[in-house]
Amino acid sequence: MILQEFLRDAGERLEKACLHFADSHQHAEQIVLRTLNLSPTELFLKKDQALKSSDLEKLKSVLERRLSGEPLQYILGFEYFYESKFEVGPGCLIPRRETELLVDEVLGFELSRSLKVSELGAGTGNIGISVLLKRQNIEWHAFEINSESAVYTKKNIAVLLPKNSQYFLHGEDFFEGAGRFSPYDVIVSNPPYISFEEYAELSQEVKQEPELALKAGEEGLDVIRKLVSRIPVLLKPGGLFLCEIGASQEEKVKQEFNRGPWDHFEILKDLAGHPRVLKIK
Incomplete structure (x- = not known):
């Protein structure tokens, strides 16, 4: 043929x-x-x-x-993200280009000094690995409770990162374990942010990805609310908080979180012009 x-x-x-x-x-x-x-x-x-x-x-x-x-990424076993090829498969969230904005923001923060970073939901490790491949003066603590997903995190760490990289993967709940290593210079996450109603409308293809990494309550904000509530406890003064949000959540996020005890509040847009990242300093 x-x-x-x-x-x-x-x-x-x-x-x-x-x-x-x-x-x-x-x-x-x-x-x-x-x-x-x-x-x-x-x-x-x-x-x-x-x-x-x-x-x-x-x-x-x-x-x-x-x-x-079946998702093409699961069939072939990989997806590209921020210049690197990540192994993926059933049980892990597939990296998406929109999430690269989180990497850009971490890379551009406080370039002159070392940082300690905490991440809720490592997935394939795509965010942390991409950052550490570009910037070595970072200690990265990633929390991933999905054991199926953690398999791919470990594989990608082994293949992509130098042996001396400070990437630490913790197989426990962020909200229970992150305090052991705090305070952090940066907290970053691509959390679940899809509402129950939105989840019901998703294609069967997307629903093959882990539900735990997608659904987050009636409004899709349950995990984001918990994350924001931990900022005063886990983040250093002057630290950076970055969290991916849904394109339809901008107004609700502004209403709920704009008046917190922080100096800087911003919603960043992705390359397509959609609201994508909640940024707090």
Whole structure:
């Protein structure tokens, strides 16, 4: 089969499957790029070439699993985040580009001195690992109670970080264990922030990710409220608090947290212009 034929057929089948893609044909290209480890230029040059039988079988297998609603990242076992390739799989939250804003903010804070950072919900380790790959003067304490997710955190630490990196993974509840290492210069989290109502409307694909990392009460703010309430106890004076929020939560977050005992309150927008990060100093 010619590669172009596979792309056309795959795009049509993905479109008929109604899996909520912005562009089914573009997603077919992503399947080919990632499965065969091609660059966009290589894909363009090979479109009129016949596929090797082994490559065609790989692509067919990935496509069938994708059509069943399985996340592409779980099928292939990886996702890219902030210049690095992270191992992922069932049981862990898939890293998303919007979360890179948290990394940028930590990297830009107090460049001249060492920092102690605490993170609720390590997931694949993508936030902390990405920071430590760029900045070594940081002691990072990540809390992850999902043992399935922690498997991937440990794998990514072993593969991506130098042996002398100060990344400490704690398999306990943040709200019970973080106090042992406080106070912190930075508290950062991509917490669960989806409301019960929003969760019911999510695609079956997204629902394959751990519910614990997604749902957070009637308004999606249960965990964020607990985090903000710990700022006076866990964060050093002049410290930085960063927390990802849902795009629809800006006004509610402003109403609840704008009047706290802090000097700086801001909602940062992601590259798409959506409210994405609560920043408090």
